[in-house]
Amino acid sequence: MGDNTKETKFHTIAVLVDNEPGVLARIIGLFSGRGYNIESLTVSETDPVNRLSRITIVTSGTPMVIEQIKAQLSRLVPVKRVSDLTTDGPSVERELALVKVRGKSEPRVESLRIADIFRARVVDSTTESFVFELTGSTDKVDAFVDLMRPLGLIEVARTGIVAISRGPGAL
Amino acid sequence: MSQARMSGAEIIIKALVDQGVDTVFGYPGGAVLPIYDAIFQQNHLRHILVRHEQGAVHAAEGYARSTGKPGVVLVTSGPGATNTVTGLTDALMDSIPIVCLTGQVPTHLIGNDAFQEADTTGITRACTKHNYLVKDVNRLAHTIHEAFYVARAGRPGPVVVDLPKDVQLASGDYVGPTDIRHRTYQPRIKGDARAIERAVELLAQAKRPIVYSGGGVINSGPRAAELLVALVKKLGVPITNTLMGLGAYPATDRQFVGMLGMHGTYEANLAMYNCDVMLCLGARFDDRITGRIDAFSPNSRKIHVDIDPASINKNVSVEIGIIGDAASIIEDMITVWDARRYRIDPAALEGWWQQIDEWRGVDCLRYDRDSKIIKPQYAIERLYALTKDRDPFITTEVGQHQMWAAQFYKFQRPNHWMTSGGLGTMGYGLPAAIGVQLGNPGALVVDIAGEASILMNIQELSTAVQYRLPVKVFILNNEYMGMVRQWQELLHGGRYAESYTAALPDFVKLAESFHCVGLRAKRPDEVDDVIGEMMAVDRPVVADIVVDPAENCFPMIPSGRAHYEMILGSAASKPEATTEGLALV
Ligand SMILES: Cc1ncc(C[n+]2csc(CCOP(=O)(O)OP(=O)(O)O)c2C)c(N)n1
Ligand SMILES: [Mg+2]
Numbered sequence: 166m167g168d169n170t171k172e173t174k175f176h177t178i179a180v181l182v183d184n185e186p187g188v189l190a191r192i193i194g195l196f197s198g199r200g201y202n203i204e205s206l207t208v209s210e211t212d213p214v215n216r217l218s219r220i221t222i223v224t225s226g227t228p229m230v231i232e233q234i235k236a237q238l239s240r241l242v243p244v245k246r247v248s249d250l251t252t253d254g255p256s257v258e259r260e261l262a263l264v265k266v267r268g269k270s271e272p273r274v275e276s277l278r279i280a281d282i283f284r285a286r287v288v289d290s291t292t293e294s295f296v297f298e299l300t301g302s303t304d305k306v307d308a309f310v311d312l313m314r315p316l317g318l319i320e321v322a323r324t325g326i327v328a329i330s331r332g333p334g335a336l
Numbered sequence: 337m338s339q340a341r342m343s344g345a346e347i348i349i350k351a352l353v354d355q356g357v358d359t360v361f362g363y364p365g366g367a368v369l370p371i372y373d374a375i376f377q378q379n380h381l382r383h384i385l386v387r388h389e390q391g392a393v394h395a396a397e398g399y400a401r402s403t404g405k406p407g408v409v410l411v412t413s414g415p416g417a418t419n420t421v422t423g424l425t426d427a428l429m430d431s432i433p434i435v436c437l438t439g440q441v442p443t444h445l446i447g448n449d450a451f452q453e454a455d456t457t458g459i460t461r462a463c464t465k466h467n468y469l470v471k472d473v474n475r476l477a478h479t480i481h482e483a484f485y486v487a488r489a490g491r492p493g494p495v496v497v498d499l500p501k502d503v504q505l506a507s508g509d510y511v512g513p514t515d516i517r518h519r520t521y522q523p524r525i526k527g528d529a530r531a532i533e534r535a536v537e538l539l540a541q542a543k544r545p546i547v548y549s550g551g552g553v554i555n556s557g558p559r560a561a562e563l564l565v566a567l568v569k570k571l572g573v574p575i576t577n578t579l580m581g582l583g584a585y586p587a588t589d590r591q592f593v594g595m596l597g598m599h600g601t602y603e604a605n606l607a608m609y610n611c612d613v614m615l616c617l618g619a620r621f622d623d624r625i626t627g628r629i630d631a632f633s634p635n636s637r638k639i640h641v642d643i644d645p646a647s648i649n650k651n652v653s654v655e656i657g658i659i660g661d662a663a664s665i666i667e668d669m670i671t672v673w674d675a676r677r678y679r680i681d682p683a684a685l686e687g688w689w690q691q692i693d694e695w696r697g698v699d700c701l702r703y704d705r706d707s708k709i710i711k712p713q714y715a716i717e718r719l720y721a722l723t724k725d726r727d728p729f730i731t732t733e734v735g736q737h738q739m740w741a742a743q744f745y746k747f748q749r750p751n752h753w754m755t756s757g758g759l760g761t762m763g764y765g766l767p768a769a770i771g772v773q774l775g776n777p778g779a780l781v782v783d784i785a786g787e788a789s790i791l792m793n794i795q796e797l798s799t800a801v802q803y804r805l806p807v808k809v810f811i812l813n814n815e816y817m818g819m820v821r822q823w824q825e826l827l828h829g830g831r832y833a834e835s836y837t838a839a840l841p842d843f844v845k846l847a848e849s850f851h852c853v854g855l856r857a858k859r860p861d862e863v864d865d866v867i868g869e870m871m872a873v874d875r876p877v878v879a880d881i882v883v884d885p886a887e888n889c890f891p892m893i894p895s896g897r898a899h900y901e902m903i904l905g906s907a908a909s910k911p912e913a914t915t916e917g918l919a920l921v
Contacts, residue, residue, distance in 0.1 A: 183520055186469065187457060194461055229649060236646035242466040242486055245520040 183243040205325030258328040268317030344504040345374035351480040361392040365412025367439025370504035387795035391767035393423020398771030406433040414452030425463040429758025433492035442502035465493030473508030490523025491644040527660035542613035543684035551580030552618015560663035576604040583747035602700035609899040631898030716744040728780035733789030736818035763792030797850040800876040847878035895920035
């Protein structure tokens with residue numbers, strides 16, 4: 166059973182929970198109390214009828230630690246289901262970023278050109294700034310942000326990863 | 337038919353009664369006055385007034401462990417709630433079902449830093465299995481029923497229900513406890529059949545097998561212990577128990593090799609180290625058991641049965657993990673064993689027993705029996721000899737005396753031994769004994785204590801007296817925080833920083849001032865008389881047994897060392913912890 170490899174890897178874990186007060190605090194408390202990493206975390210109600218929320222956590226650890234994280238999550242009373250999207254088959258992962266760039270003349274035009282290549286949308290503009298909206302993989306968002314840096318990047322807001330399995334199955 | 341509307345406080349009482357609760361351990365205050373008012377006006381529930389809220393939780397733990405029913409606590413908001421934190425953490429670590437009701441400021445004041453407001457659900461989130469804040473009186477009954485379900489189900493634990501005062505006063509509808517199943521939390525009871533078959537097959541092929549069982553077998557109920565005995569007898573193999581698991585298997589039986597772990601027996605630890613197949617039942621491979629983790633039983637194939645999936649492969653990776661209730665899984669194992677007519681290779685088993693008997697021959701628990709001062713081990717041996725026929729319940733505080741109690745008291749039955757294992761809480765034993773006595777009227781209940789620990793919850797003697805609970809506090813008074821002194825002697829160059837318990841009270845007079853009986857033994861030949869008198873009086877007793885202040889508790893595996901690096905006694909050369917070991921607790 167136990168996989169003894171010591172290699173640390175990133176895993177994206179989806180957790181379906183009862184949407185009740187304190188549930189997020191429980192999850193975060195579990196991670197901080199047991200010394201697990203949180204690379205990113207997103208949460209929102211996804212099933213209002215049954216009052217269920219979905220939390221997507223990107224964490225890292227050895228296979229034994231990841232097993233522990235899943236088991237510890239599963240034993241929280243309001244947790245309904247836990248899935249390791251990294252190992253439970255193929256999945257799609259996306260992030261959304263809002264990126265504010267300030268500048269004039271050539272850098273400003275350049276930022277628009279790059280946004281076009283990345284299929285980012287302009288959601289706010291003034292004569293000296295743009296806010297771009299971009300969705301994609303974490304790598305893509307990273308690349309976009311890097312390219313914007315010399316062009317007057319002043320602020321970034323990212324959602325962190327949301328993910329879902331490919332194919333007809335559901336969590 | 338719709339239920340009559342009741343006040344929140346009445347709903348709480350009715351829910352408790354419908355859950356089969358007969359005893360509540362509590363302490364009043366402003367935020368729970370409506371509940372106390374409702375208690376005053378009924379006679380289904382008995383309220384036991386403790387003298388400190390920590391005592392209430394430990395008493396509830398003692399009650400729960402000795403009766404198998406959840407323990408119930410009622411305290412006020414703010415300081416009442418924060419005083420329960422140690423007890424709740426203790427119950428969480430040792431998997432004890434507790435429902436703790438805390439008062440809270442009225443809902444409209446929550447978050448206002450109101451008088452005696454504390455963020456109770458926030459504070460207790462990390463030390464409970466689950467907790468609730470009830471804001472709607474119509475959710476009250478359901479929430480309390482659910483709290484009992486969660487406290488008991490799966491791996492048991494403490495649950496807090498925080499109750500704002502306005503909710504206690506509002507009127508609402510009551511619902512009964514029928515059919516309270518949590519919408520998401522439904523732990524698995526029955527073990528996977530295929531895994532059980534594989535486990536039994538592995539056992540049948542063993543040459544040097546051992547069974548290692550823990551508190552999970554006790555928590556599963558008395559039937560689990562009966563089945564454990566049946567399985568171990570059938571297999572003919574050695575069995576060791578953890579501190580929490582003592583009593584699951586009769587300690588006087590030949591197949592019992594004693595407790596394992598840091599202060600476990602030589603034979604138990606060496607058998608664990610050298611075994612080829614290990615069956616772990618309801619224990620969790622914690623650091624007191626394993627010693628240095630990478631040297632823990634390096635050549636064995638391991639089977640782990642536990643109700644908590646998170647316990648499996650946490651510290652030690654195992655070949656076969658089986659999730660479920662101990663009784664159910666042991667029973668299934670026996671069925672498979674019988675059906676397949678398995679038998680462990682008799683020659684191999686014979687050789688294994690010879691080896692174990694050789695280790696036994698070392699007599700690792702020997703001590704100086706001719707001493708002119710009372711040896712603590714002697715005091716417990718006498719206590720065992722003179723009380724065993726009364727099938728007593730033993731609780732302990734924390735320290736050397738606790739380990740000597742575990743080593744020298746020969747437990748025969750489950751649920752008769754209550755000690756703070758996971759948290760190691762000094763001050764646990766006296767309130768726990770009070771809870772045990774309430775759950776088991778007429779039984780002999782002894783708290784084996786240290787003189788330092790007992791002072792941490794000594795106020796509970798008042799509780800014992802008020803409710804005529806004839807608990808016996810048996811103090812092994814070595815005038816030191818002995819366990820601290822021992823570590824300082826062995827690991828910190830004999831610099832006894834702050835471990836001498838100076839300015840001790842006269843325990844006999846202290847007992848008398850509480851209206852208890854105080855007794856003292858100073859010489860070995862006085863011990864039997866004191867024990868005899870202690871048992872003869874039908875009142876709470878404090879027996880001050882003046883023992884050797886320098887005695888150390890052996891065997892001992894120093895921190896960070898492996899099982900085979902166990903130190904046997906004072907005569908042996910000075911042990912050393914590894915550098916990393918010094919950092920361990
Ligand atoms: C609440 C708490 N504080 C501190 C400790 C650390 N500690 C462990 S054993 C011990 C000494 C206990 O002394 P005593 O009760 O006299 O028992 P002895 O070891 O002498 O038998 C201490 C301070 C603890 N376990 N619990
Ligand atoms: Mg002492």
